[in-house]
Amino acid sequence: MTTRRQFVAHSAATASALAFPLVAGAQPKTVKIGVLHPVTGALAYSGQQCREGALMAIEDINKSGGIKSLGGAKIEALLGDAQSTPQAGSAEIEKMNEAGVSAVVGAFASAICLATTQTAAKYNLPHVVDVGVADQIVERGLKNTFRFGPGYRKCAEVAVANLHVLNTAAGKPARTVMIIHEESLFGSGTANLLARELPGYGYEVKEIIKHANPTRDFNNIVLRMKAVNPDIVIPANYYNEYALLVRTMQQQKITPKAIYSVLGGAASSYKFVKEFPQAANGIIDCNHWFNPKDKRSAELKKRVEAKGLFFSYEVFMTYTAMRLLADAIERVKSTERAAIIDALEKSAFADHIMPYGATKFVNGQNLGAQPLMTQVSKGDIKVIVPREYREIDPIFPLKA
Secondary structure, eight states, X not given: OOOHHHHHHHHHHHHHHHHGGGTTSOXXXXXXXXXXXXXXXXXXXXXXXXXXXXXXXXXXXXXXXXXXXXXXXXXXXXXXXXXXXXXXXXXXXXXXXXXXXSEXXXXXXXXXXXXXXXXXHTTTOOEEESSOOOGGGGSSOOTTEEEOSXXXXXXXXXXXXXXXXXXXXXXXXXXXXXXXXXXXXXXHHHHHHHHHHGGXXXXXXXXXXXXXXXXXXOHHHHHHHHHHOOSEEEEEOOHHHXXXXXXXXXHTTOOOSEEEEESOTTTTXXXXXXXXXXXXXXXXXXXXXXXXXXXHHHHHHHHHHHTXXXXXXXXXXXXHHHHHHHHHHHHHTOOOHHHHHHHHHTOOOOOSSSTTOSOOEETTEETTOOOEEEEEETTEEEEEESGGGOSSOOOOSXXX
């Protein structure tokens, strides 16, 4: 865990680095923002990707003149590591509050966000949730909490409705489903929602299997899959487990009519597609995705890849969440927490690369947020639904 001394020392170093070129004249104060993610532990890859997105947004904001309504004040990142646990995330919020941050962006995982938003609420500290899909995060009446992206209820509803459209158009070849999910709030909540939605469309949920994080061996689960022989496999898990599950299916020659992910940790990941092209081919995912028709998406992707990184949803979700926060601070011309919360509540932020339109928060949830449906095709990831963002026609069921 970062000690308070290291935390403050890092902040001071960042502040002096920002201030140095301005020494000759009067300097506006920096705007301290907490950037909190699980950069160590089981979720480290995703947390590091999120942090990169936040820092790229801060770099862009500062380069284009900082917060202009505050005299060009630069944003100063105070970095925190949630160590992949809710408890460590809460402890970092305590330190960030003590260090005087005006707001926090984070903290990727649902279980961590549930804890960090609650702790931040004690101090009326604005907390913009970058990913965290559990709907409990925004359903507890916390006035400080704002989620820019969609929650898992919305994602599950969109995924099941679209599955039914695809299946009906193909002559209804798929009738049975198996759900495999990770055990935390994200996976369990998503699986419960799917189990509730699917029967209403005439699908039989044959089995729901949960697994621990981390899981290093999926052979038993895949043997069970072979016995159940579902038409559709729906995984809901984080990157490492998702990739291992699908690779194990490939090794054991299990080819369902579709691997149809809902918030699949690797399904719409360029990293997965590059490392395991055969296992990834044809996978459909309902997930956070950028607007492919906006040329700024391609420009940001190019910049991320120039750093040797993959343009994953963690990067662009946190990048956009930071820009949303900066927009609120710009409009309210203040670093006061209550003023920022008020500005976020009234946000109509639309200068972004997501397929959402203008932002509209109701009880902390952006009502315009929606997932897109993607499919892996020819070593790339393309949008298939909805039609206004479509890049290729969907293939369903998968040809063996």
